[in-house]
Amino acid sequence: xxxxxxxxxxxxxxxxxxxNQGLNMKLTLIFILTGALVCRAEEPAAGRxxxxxxxxxxxxxxxxxxxxDNGGTWKGSIIIPGLNVKGAALADIMAKGSDxxxxxxxFLSPQSSGPAKLDGHLTGHSTLAGNFLEGGNSxxxxxxKTGPAQVEDAPRSSPLSKELEGEWRGEYEALGYxxxxxxxxxxxxxxxxxxxxxxxxxxxxxxxxxxxxLEGRFLTVDSHETGLSYEGRLRNGELAGVVIQNGTEIPLNxxxxx
Amino acid sequence: MFRGDAAxxxxxxxxxxxxxxxxxxxxxxxxxxxxxxxxxxxxxxFGGDDGNVYAVDAETGRQIWKRATGGPVxxxxxxxxxxxxxxxxxxxFYALDAHTGxxxxxxxxxxxxxxxxxxxxxxxxxxxxxxxxxxxxxSSPVVAQGAVYFGSGDGNLYAVxxxxxxxxxxxxxxxxxxxxxxxxxxxxxxxxxxSYFYAVDATTGKEKWRFHGxxxxxxxxxxxxxxxxxxxxxxxxxxxxxxxxxxxxxxTGKEKWRFNNELSWVITSPAVAQGxxxxxxxxxxxxxxxxxxTGKxxxxxxxxxxxFSSPTVAGDVVLIGVLNGSLVARxxxxxxxxxxxxxxxxxxxxxxxxxxxxxxxxxFVFLSNWREDPIVSADRQFAVGAIFSTPLVVNRIVYFGSxxxxxxxxx
Numbered sequence: 001x002x003x004x005x006x007x008x009x010x011x012x013x014x015x016x017x018x019x020n021q022g023l024n025m026k027l028t029l030i031f032i033l034t035g036a037l038v039c040r041a042e043e044p045a046a047g048r049x050x051x052x053x054x055x056x057x058x059x060x061x062x063x064x065x066x067x068x069d070n071g072g073t074w075k076g077s078i079i080i081p082g083l084n085v086k087g088a089a090l091a092d093i094m095a096k097g098s099d100x101x102x103x104x105x106x107f108l109s110p111q112s113s114g115p116a117k118l119d120g121h122l123t124g125h126s127t128l129a130g131n132f133l134e135g136g137n138s139x140x141x142x143x144x145k146t147g148p149a150q151v152e153d154a155p156r157s158s159p160l161s162k163e164l165e166g167e168w169r170g171e172y173e174a175l176g177y178x179x180x181x182x183x184x185x186x187x188x189x190x191x192x193x194x195x196x197x198x199x200x201x202x203x204x205x206x207x208x209x210x211x212x213x214l215e216g217r218f219l220t221v222d223s224h225e226t227g228l229s230y231e232g233r234l235r236n237g238e239l240a241g242v243v244i245q246n247g248t249e250i251p252l253n254x255x256x257x258x
Numbered sequence: 259m260f261r262g263d264a265a266x267x268x269x270x271x272x273x274x275x276x277x278x279x280x281x282x283x284x285x286x287x288x289x290x291x292x293x294x295x296x297x298x299x300x301x302x303x304f305g306g307d308d309g310n311v312y313a314v315d316a317e318t319g320r321q322i323w324k325r326a327t328g329g330p331v332x333x334x335x336x337x338x339x340x341x342x343x344x345x346x347x348x349x350x351f352y353a354l355d356a357h358t359g360x361x362x363x364x365x366x367x368x369x370x371x372x373x374x375x376x377x378x379x380x381x382x383x384x385x386x387x388x389x390x391x392x393x394x395x396x397s398s399p400v401v402a403q404g405a406v407y408f409g410s411g412d413g414n415l416y417a418v419x420x421x422x423x424x425x426x427x428x429x430x431x432x433x434x435x436x437x438x439x440x441x442x443x444x445x446x447x448x449x450x451x452x453s454y455f456y457a458v459d460a461t462t463g464k465e466k467w468r469f470h471g472x473x474x475x476x477x478x479x480x481x482x483x484x485x486x487x488x489x490x491x492x493x494x495x496x497x498x499x500x501x502x503x504x505x506x507x508x509x510t511g512k513e514k515w516r517f518n519n520e521l522s523w524v525i526t527s528p529a530v531a532q533g534x535x536x537x538x539x540x541x542x543x544x545x546x547x548x549x550x551x552t553g554k555x556x557x558x559x560x561x562x563x564x565x566f567s568s569p570t571v572a573g574d575v576v577l578i579g580v581l582n583g584s585l586v587a588r589x590x591x592x593x594x595x596x597x598x599x600x601x602x603x604x605x606x607x608x609x610x611x612x613x614x615x616x617x618x619x620x621x622f623v624f625l626s627n628w629r630e631d632p633i634v635s636a637d638r639q640f641a642v643g644a645i646f647s648t649p650l651v652v653n654r655i656v657y658f659g660s661x662x663x664x665x666x667x668x669x
Contacts (some may be wrong), residue, residue, distance in 0.1 A: 136614025
């Protein structure tokens with residue numbers, strides 16, 4: 001969701017400039033800069049926030065980065081060193097007056113209870129405190145503003161070549177079961193590569209793909225939510241590669257669907 | 259002995275309470291308790307991961323004696339003819355006076371160890387051999403024909419004379435044996451982590467037959483018999499890490515039926531009573547009751563977390579421990595929960611190991627599959643007062659141990 005918001009906002013900037021072709025470019029720039037300054041002045045939530053998350057018998061370091069783009073859309077990321085969470089994107093960021101809430105995207109999301117959530121309240125410009133909710137549990141956090149935001153942008157999918165687009169099929173065996181794989185690749189001007197990734201074993205698994213990258217001839221399809229990836233190289237009209245789960249690699253060659 | 263009798267049926271004489279009233283007593287030890295208690299002449303015997311073997315007054319919860327060994331004791335003792343038999347991680351097997359705890363003899367095996375493999379469960383680096391943190395039990399002995407029989411991490415099934423402590427024979431398998439042997443009609447039944455389940459003549463130590471379970475050369479996750487078998491009416495029932503519960507003909511070793519649990523381990527040792535098999539699973543956290551003759555499902559109930567503890571049938575109640583720190587009492591007929599007891603550590607939920615609904619909180623438990631993280635993760639998981647121990651019911655009192663270090667008596 002955040003990636004889409006960023007993409008739409010970056011696409012809107014040239015559109016805005018086009019609409020304002022008749023205006024003086026200097027004036028436009030002043031307008032944008034002033035807007036940004038006004039926003040920053042009005043939104044004390046923006047910045048880098050550092051402090052502690054106080055879960056029972058365990059204190060975790062917590063770092064939250066929050067910023068607004070030129071269009072006023074919030075973006076953010078979170079770091080929890082004790083949980084291997086580094087730069088996870090924040091979503092559903094709501095800042096109203098001194099109240100702030102957001103969810104953690106892709107990480108810390110037990111299936112039973114949905115994404116982790118921060119519910120906070122700003123005191124002045126330098127203190128953000130509230131509750132961290134995860135897995136049905138709730139614990140207080142307290143943060144201090146330490147400087148400007150250093151939001152980590154979510155990685156973006158790259159455009160795919162024509163020879164990769166389309167439907168690919170293959171089969172692999174793991175833990176005694178055969179799995180049929182279908183990978184439908186497409187390339188879009190705005191969002192880059194996308195993939196429908198379906199693995200059929202004992203049941204049909206439609207894997208939520210959040211990242212498709214092509215580096216040279218090396219294709220990677222990631223489903224971070226499920227921890228499953230496919231890596232392959234295009235060779236002689238075939239994708240030769242591996243499916244990876246929990247660090248275990250199983251060969252999987254994909255052929256064009258007929 | 260473990261599971262109540264030599265055949266390991268998991269039956270307790272008498273009935274368990276259908277309602278929880280109170281904690282009768284709690285007995286503290288110095289470390290986790292994985293061992294299951296056994297009862298003999300009003301005394302409870304069990305091992306502790308603090309390295310001690312304990313004898314505790316079953317009525318008052320007062321210590322009668324403790325005997326130090328050289329390592330953790332996550333095994334369940336057998337008590338016969340005034341002697342307590344139990345193995346320790348120090349690689350030795352002990353015979354202790356049941357009244358005083360004095361050493362009668364000790365037998366040295368070739369050494370204990372955990373099941374281990376490169377890339378086990380997908381742990382990384384995959385080229386490094388890593389011990390399996392879920393290999394939590396040691397083999398518990400069975401006593402018959404003047405010998406005590408037990409498995410060992412050295413891959414052997416041992417027969418040791420109960421009086422002299424001398425080895426009668428040893429039977430070599432291909433890997434760690436932490437399953438506990440069941441005995442019926444002069445035959446021992448036991449599984450190994452080498453993927454085979456064995457029937458061995460108790461007198462000679464010669465193999466009668468072997469049964470091949472699943473293999474998993476990729477990540478060694480779906481392989482090995484960690485569950486201990488039960489024998490009833492000429493059929494051996496055993497769980498396996500290959501996710502099956504097997505029913506095997508005790509005379510021939512031929513499979514009668516299997517019940518598959520879709521990649522979920524069956525670590526629990528099945529209980530067999532009144533034509534039904536009771537068992538539970540790990541990852542899928544399901545409590546199952548099957549028809550013992552056909553393997554068809556009679557009922558199943560979803561629990562909150564993994565179950566390694568084995569079900570105990572006491573009258574119309576089935577009791578089982580859960581790794582989230584709960585002991586669950588179920589109606590034997592319907593499978594419905596009658597009552598639950600939650601350990602204090604489970605309630606405290608340090609480090610948010612549990613979600614509010616008491617399922618495991620993945621992101622806070624499993625950091626990564628690299629280096630020590632899986633070991634630390636398992637340790638965290640076990641730190642909520644997990645109940646590996648199999649409950650015992652005597653005189654309507656329920657006894658079990660927890661990783662919070664306490665032996666409990668509930669009524």
